[in-house]
Amino acid sequence: MDKLRDVVITGAGVISPLGEGRKIFWDALRDGRGGFSEITLFDSSKFNVPVAGEIKDFNPLNYLEKRKIRDLDRSTLLVCSAARLAIEDAGIAITNDNTDDIGVSIGSTFGSLHSISQFDMTGLKEGPRFVNPSHFPNTVINSPASRVSILFNIKGFNTTISTGFCAGLDSIIYASDLIKLNRAEIVLAGGVEELCEETFLCFHTLEYLSGCDGSEPISCPYDKRRKGFIFSEGAAVLVLESREHALKRGASILARIAGYGNAFEPEGDIGFDKMSRGLELAIREALRDASLEPEDIDYICGTANSTPGLDRMETEAIKNVFKDHAFRVPVSSIKSMLGETFSAAGSFGLLAAAGSIVEGFIPPTINYQVKDPLCDLDYVPNRARTLKVNRALVLSSDPYGQNSAVIIERPL
Numbered sequence: 001m002d003k004l005r006d007v008v009i010t011g012a013g014v015i016s017p018l019g020e021g022r023k024i025f026w027d028a029l030r031d032g033r034g035g036f037s038e039i040t041l042f043d044s045s046k047f048n049v050p051v052a053g054e055i056k057d058f059n060p061l062n063y064l065e066k067r068k069i070r071d072l073d074r075s076t077l078l079v080c081s082a083a084r085l086a087i088e089d090a091g092i093a094i095t096n097d098n099t100d101d102i103g104v105s106i107g108s109t110f111g112s113l114h115s116i117s118q119f120d121m122t123g124l125k126e127g128p129r130f131v132n133p134s135h136f137p138n139t140v141i142n143s144p145a146s147r148v149s150i151l152f153n154i155k156g157f158n159t160t161i162s163t164g165f166c167a168g169l170d171s172i173i174y175a176s177d178l179i180k181l182n183r184a185e186i187v188l189a190g191g192v193e194e195l196c197e198e199t200f201l202c203f204h205t206l207e208y209l210s211g212c213d214g215s216e217p218i219s220c221p222y223d224k225r226r227k228g229f230i231f232s233e234g235a236a237v238l239v240l241e242s243r244e245h246a247l248k249r250g251a252s253i254l255a256r257i258a259g260y261g262n263a264f265e266p267e268g269d270i271g272f273d274k275m276s277r278g279l280e281l282a283i284r285e286a287l288r289d290a291s292l293e294p295e296d297i298d299y300i301c302g303t304a305n306s307t308p309g310l311d312r313m314e315t316e317a318i319k320n321v322f323k324d325h326a327f328r329v330p331v332s333s334i335k336s337m338l339g340e341t342f343s344a345a346g347s348f349g350l351l352a353a354a355g356s357i358v359e360g361f362i363p364p365t366i367n368y369q370v371k372d373p374l375c376d377l378d379y380v381p382n383r384a385r386t387l388k389v390n391r392a393l394v395l396s397s398d399p400y401g402q403n404s405a406v407i408i409e410r411p412l
Contacts, residue, residue: 004180006243007257008411011090012351013082016234017053018338021085026355029363030384034337036219036230042197047204049211053232053339054195068151073138075111075235076147079192082235083148086188090239091251094152103156103184105175106145106237107167107191109343114196115139144192148237156184162343165303165398166262167191168236169346169406173260175240185245190237191344199342203231210306221304221333221365222311222379224372229305232339236347238354253411255354258391259292260406261285268401272309278403279317279395286393286405287321294322296391297329297407299356301349301363303395304333305340310397312374319377330387332365332380346396350406353392357410362387 014021017035018028028035035053044050055078060069063081072080087094094102115138122131137143142160149158157178161171168191175189193199203209210228211217219230246253263285265278287294300318304311311333319326334352335341341348352363361384368381391409396402 005182007176007179007240008243008246009238009254009257009354009408010241010246010251011086011239012237012354013085013089014234014236014351015055015058015078015082016338016348017055017232022089022351025351026359029334029337029352029355030359030361032337032364032366032382032384034366035232036339041195048214049204049209049217051211051217051230052195052200053230055233064151071135072147073115075108075192075194076138076144078194078233078235079106079144079237080148080151082190082237083152083188086237086239087152092186092239094154099153099155101156101185102154103175103178103187104145104148104154104158105161105171105187105189106148107161107171107343107347108141108144109162109164109167110199111144111192111194111343112139112141113198114194117198148188163398163402164400165342166346166396166402166404167343168348169350169394169396169404172238172240172347172350172406173262173404176257176260179240179242185242187240188237189240190235190347192235193233193342193344195231195233200231208307218367219306219336219339220367221302221306221336222372222375223368224370226306226308226311228307229335229340232341234341234344234348236344236351238347238351255357255408256411258407258409259286259290261289263403265401265403268399272313272399275313275397276317276320278401279314279397280320282403282405283317283321283393286407290407292391292407294325297393298387298389299353299362299392300329300331301353301392301394302331302333303397305335314395314397315375315377326377330362330380330385331377332363334363336366346394346404349394349396350408353394353408356389356392357408360386360388
C-alpha cells in the first residue's frame with residue numbers, strides 16, 4: 001500500500017459571536033472575551049434563559065452575492081460566509097482545472113430544524129400547494145454543505161456529518177482520511193450551528209441550559225458552580241490540504257493533522273456517568289495514530305461545556321490516559337467564552353488549537369472561581385497563558401456515545 005499522505009491546515013474562516021475571521025477570533029480567545037448577549041432572533045420571554053451566543057449584525061452580503069443567497073437559511077449563510085473567508089485565507093483559486101480535486105465536509109445536525117418548522121407550518125395552515133418550493137432545499141440536512149459546493153463551484157465529494165456534539169471534529173477526520181487516501185487535494189471542512197427557537201427549546205426542555213432553574217446564566221466549565229451550558233451559534237471552516245499540494249502552490253501552513261481517533265460508548269447517557277471509557281479510547285487511538293506519547297502533548301482543548309457530568313467525565317478520561325502528566329499539561333475550554341455550538345464545536349476547538357500553535361498562547365477558561373474536587377487539573381483559569389505549543393489535542397464528546405479526538409502539531 002502506498003504511504004499515506006500528510007494533511008495540513010492552510011487556512012480558516014470563522015463567523016462567531018466572538019467575531020468574524022480567524023485573527024479576530026484568536027484575539028478574542030487571547031483576551032478572554034465572552035460572546036454572550038440577550039437573544040434577539042426570537043422571543044425568549046417564554047424561557048427562563050434570555051441569553052445565548054448570538055452573532056450580532058451578521059451580514060452575509062459582506063461575503064456572498066445577493067442574487068445567489070436570496071432563499072438560503074441562516075445555517076447555510078453562516079457556513080457559506082465562513083467558507084468564503086477560508087478560501088481567501090488559504091489563497092485558493094478554484095478553477096475548472098482543480099475543482100474535481102476539492103471536496104466539502106461539513107458537520108451539521110440541527111441546522112435544518114427552523115426551516116423544517118417554517119416550511120411545515122405553511123403547509124399545515126395553508127395547504128401543501130401554497131408552500132414556497134424554493135425553500136424546500138433548506139429543510140434537508142445536507143443543505144449547508146451542498147450550498148458551499150454550489151456557490152464556489154466545487155465538484156469534488158460533498159459530505160454532511162451528523163454526529164451531534166462531535167460533528168465538527170468528525171468532519172475534519174473524514175476530510176483528512178480522503179486526503180490521505182489521495183481522493184482529494186483540498187477539503188473545506190468544519191461545522192455550523194444556528195441559533196433558532198426550535199433548537200433552543202429542545203435544550204431548554206432537556207434542562208441542559210444554564211439558567212433553566214431561574215438562576216443567572218453562566219458558562220463556567222470545570223467550576224463547581226456549573227449547572228449547564230449557554231447555547232451558541234456560528235460556523236468554522238478549515239482548509240485541509242495534502243502537504244505536497246500545499247508546498248507546491250506555496251501555501252502558508254498553519255498546522256499539521258498528526259492523528260485522530262473515534263470511539264463509541266454504547267452505554268452513553270446524558271449524565272455522562274459511563275462515558276469516560278469511550279473518550280479514553282478515542283484519545284489513545286489519536287495518540288497511537290500520531291505515534292506519540294501523552295507527554296508529547298503541550299495543550300488539551302477540552303470539550304467541557306459547563307455541565308456537571310461532561311466536565312467531570314472529561315477530567316477523569318484525561319487523568320486515566322495521561323497519568324501524572326495530566327496535572328502538568330494545560331487544559332482549557334473555549335466554551336467558557338463561546339458557549340456550546342453543538343455541531344460546530346469541534347471545528348471551533350481545532351481552530352483554537354491551531355491558534356495556540358501559530359500565536360503561542362493557551363486560551364483561558366474564563367468564569368473559573370470555585371474549584372471542584374472532581375475537576376482538579378490545570379484549566380488555565382481566567383487569563384490566557386503564553387506558551388510555545390508544538391502539539392495540541394482537541395476533544396469532543398456527545399452524550400449519546402460518540403467520542404472524537406484530533407491531534408495537531410507545528411508544521412515541520
